[in-house]
Amino acid sequence: MxxxxxxxxxxxxxxxxxxxxxxxxxxxxxxxxxxxxxxxxxxxxxxxxxxxxxxxxxxxxxAWAQGGIAAAVSEGDTAEAHANDTIAVGGGICDEDIVRAMTGEAAERIADLLSYGVPFDKDLEGRLRLSREAAHSQRRVVRVGGDRAGRAIMDAVVATVRNTPxxxxxxxxxxxxxxxxxxxxxxxxxxxxxxxxxxxxxxxxxxxxxxxxxxxxxxxxxxxxxxxxxxxxxxxxxxxxxxxxxVQFHPTAIDIGRDPAPLATEALRGEGSRLINRAGERFMEAAHPLKELAPRDIVARAIHREVAAGRGAFLDTREAVGTAFPERYPTVNGSCREAGIDPVREPIPVRPAAHxxxxxxxxxxxxxxxxxxxxxxxxxxxxxxxxxxxxxxxxxxxxxxxxxxxxxxxxxxxxxxxxxxxxxxPAIDGQADASDTDAATIARLRRTMAEKVGVVRDGAGLRAALSEIAALSAECDGIDCANMIVTARLIAAAAYARLESRGAHCRSDFPHEDTTLARRSRMTLADADAILRDALATQITPAPMLEDAR
Known part of the structure; x- marks a missing residue:
């Protein structure tokens, strides 16, 4: 240069x-x-x-994170308890040493963020104000302005970076x-x-x-x-x-047709908001003992079922939050108001979204x-x-x-x-910014991933997705599009190869966990391509899941 x-x-x-x-x-x-x-x-x-x-x-x-950052920083809470909650939700394949190291260092990292000027919410005695979110056993989510944690954290960190020579x-x-x-x-x-x-x-x-x-x-x-x-x-x-x-799908994206979809923070369910369908039925009562505070994958699938059945899904905050909504959740309130929804008086339409x-x-x-x-x-x-x-x-x-x-x-x-x-x-022929010519290809890719590699999957749909992804790869002009195709291929191939349901990965044709598959998956791009070839050639039995060689 x-x-x-x-x-x-x-x-x-x-x-x-x-x-x-x-x-x-x-x-x-x-x-x-x-x-x-x-x-x-x-x-x-x-x-x-x-x-x-x-x-x-x-x-x-x-910057878009609404809930905050989890850390065991209150009296009565411990890093061990935080680790146990993380492992319980992780579907049996968390690296427990990694989890305990992460939760054990949380308080130190919160102190770093405070030193950078992050204005975490505090009570009148100067203690961090904490909220509870799904599957946490304690209030341990450090937040800012109710639902502005991500933006406030990034503003403080960006300012510190700009002042660091x-x-x-x-x-x-x-x-x-x-x-x-x-x-x-x-x-x-x-x-x-x-x-x-x-x-x-x-x-x-x-x-x-x-x-x-x-x-x-x-x-x-x-x-x-x-x-x-x-x-x-x-x-x-x-x-x-x-x-x-x-891939984790957030259960409560606000369903108003925006791309990206605005988010109704999980903290709302932590405060007691309820999920109902169009008939006013509280469907999470039959889905899980923790109801609205069940792990995200369970809540997302329950909402997916209601939406797919035409019953719709809504987050009802009227009793739990009520008139305090605009002040306590200004970001969510703003998104709702822009769409003509008043969360103080009416339920918020929601649906799962890739998160x-x-x-x-x-x-x-x-x-x-x-x-x-x-x-x-x-x-x-x-x-x-x-x-x-x-x-x-x-x-x-x-x-x-x-x-x-x-x-x-x-x-x-x-x-x-x-x-x-x-x-x-030197410029690469045909590989300049091709966003205009690739827009249709990317739209097809996103639709394919949503329909066939989404909240609920099955072998036939995943084979169809792999076939479509292979065809789309030949249509990309730009490197950005090609890179998106590569990552989609990795996700779809891994989903096809895991013959069970575990955590956020739900296979309707393999609806239960398989204890022999309770391990992380690892693959290279060459491995993913081999799975793709096998899926398209055999049309019968997927390739076995690659073992974690760690």
Whole structure:
């Protein structure tokens, strides 16, 4: 990259001061959400460059989180109890060592966020105000302004990043692929969104923090940037992907036809709000002993059944929250009011929506992936903390715990120093930003994933999905579309291969858990392609689930 171009990047796309020292920084973080920014802060004062497609904090699912961050910080609660709740919900495949490490470090990470200026709600005595969400045995969700935790956390972290001289933020760049040299990740190829030009960003260490996969589905609560790009980049480079079949559908997306769908936070059910159908029947009473506070997968399937049967599903907050709704839940209230719904006087129409991916790039307890030189944090990763079904408000906790662990590991094993120079790359014929020509292909992909790889799945539908995904891959013009296809293929193949129902993965043709399959799944892109070929060739029996070789 020429000096003039590097100067233009710094002038036009950088959000913070340029770190001291010659050349580009030796650590690159791809992603401007909580995991990426927290990792950059923890690496300080070591120079770090954050590459992000949207302005930092704006394209991140972290900013959209309403409930808050789970942590055992109250009297009477313990990290052990938090771990036990997490494991109980995780469908029997949580990595228990990972879970206990995560919950054990929660209080320290909350202290970090407080030091960055996050205005967590407190009572009159200065203690953190906590709420309870589904499947938690205690009130342990630290929140801000009722339902504004994600936005408030990101605002404080972004402000801290912008005031940290060692962090350079380059916005408006979409990651496309990893650079590999002799089997090691040595950088990222990214496209400048403003003009489609590509650049090679070399690094001694790359931290993938690019977010989740919600926009692979027709109905999602995630921002558009959450479309599986990071998983595909890692998979194409040969990384192991874990637990790809486990996609969590939030039960109570507000059903008003918006894309993304606004969310009715789980805290509303924690306060006693009830789920009813159009006839006013409280259907969760027959679905689970915990009723509305049952694990998310159970609530999502119950709502799915009501909607599919034409009875509809509604969240009734009138008795539990009543006239205090606008003040206590301003974000949800605003979404409802925009759609002409008054939650004080009428139930809120809801339906399940793709919300969080428990699967992703496999990492160990330090955040290392199976590729040398590559770490992963946040929703793009799969640490084993969530198992088959994430416990509410554990996502932000996992993001900060593993971001901090990655920073510590990188500092320990990667010598500091200037990386090779960044450089411009020649344009790739037919591979410039092809969002217009690929729009129809992506719409078909999202519809296919929603209909056949959604809340309830079966072998025939998954075979049809794999066939459709294979056909769509030939229609992509742009790299963004191709990456989305890759990640969809991994999810569908993993779902086809797991011949049971477990956690968020529900197979109507295999409706029960199989104790012999109580393990995490791991596969490469080559493995997924083999499953796809088998599914399309045999049309009878799926390939067996790949064993976790960890």
């Amino acid at each position: 020429t000096d003039d171009l590097l100067s233009a990047l710094n002038r036009g796309d950088r959000s913070t001061a340029t770190p001291a020292g010659p050349g580009p920084d030796d650590v690159i973080v791809l992603g401007g959400g909580l995991a990426g920014l927290f990792c950059a802060l923890k690496l300080s004062p070591r120079p770090v460059t954050v590459l992000t497609a949207a302005p930092i904090g704006e394209g991140a699912s972290s 060692s962090i350079r933020v380059i916005e408006g760049f979409t990651g496309e692929s990893l650079i590999m040299e002799t089997g090691t990740v040595s950088g990222i190829v990214a496209r400048r969104n403003a003009d489609g030009r590509r650049f090679s960003f070399s690094a001694r260490a790359v931290v993938l923090a690019s977010g989740g996969t919600g926009h692979l589905y027709e109905v999602t609560t995630n921002p558009p940037e959450a479309c599986g790009q990071g998983i595909a980049m890692a998979a194409r480079a040969g990384a192991v992907i874990a637990d790809a079949e486990f 969080y991916h428990m699967g992703g790039v496999w990492t160990d307890e330090r955040g290392r992936t199976s590729l040398d030189g590559l770490w992963a944090a946040g929703e793009v990763s799969s640490t084993g903390a969530h198992g088959a079904n994430r416990l509410a408000s554990n996502s932000l906790l996992e993001a900060v715990v593993f971001a901090a662990r990655i920073a510590e590991d990188v500092a320990r094993v990667v010598p500091a120093g200037a990386a090779p120079q960044w450089r411009a790359l």
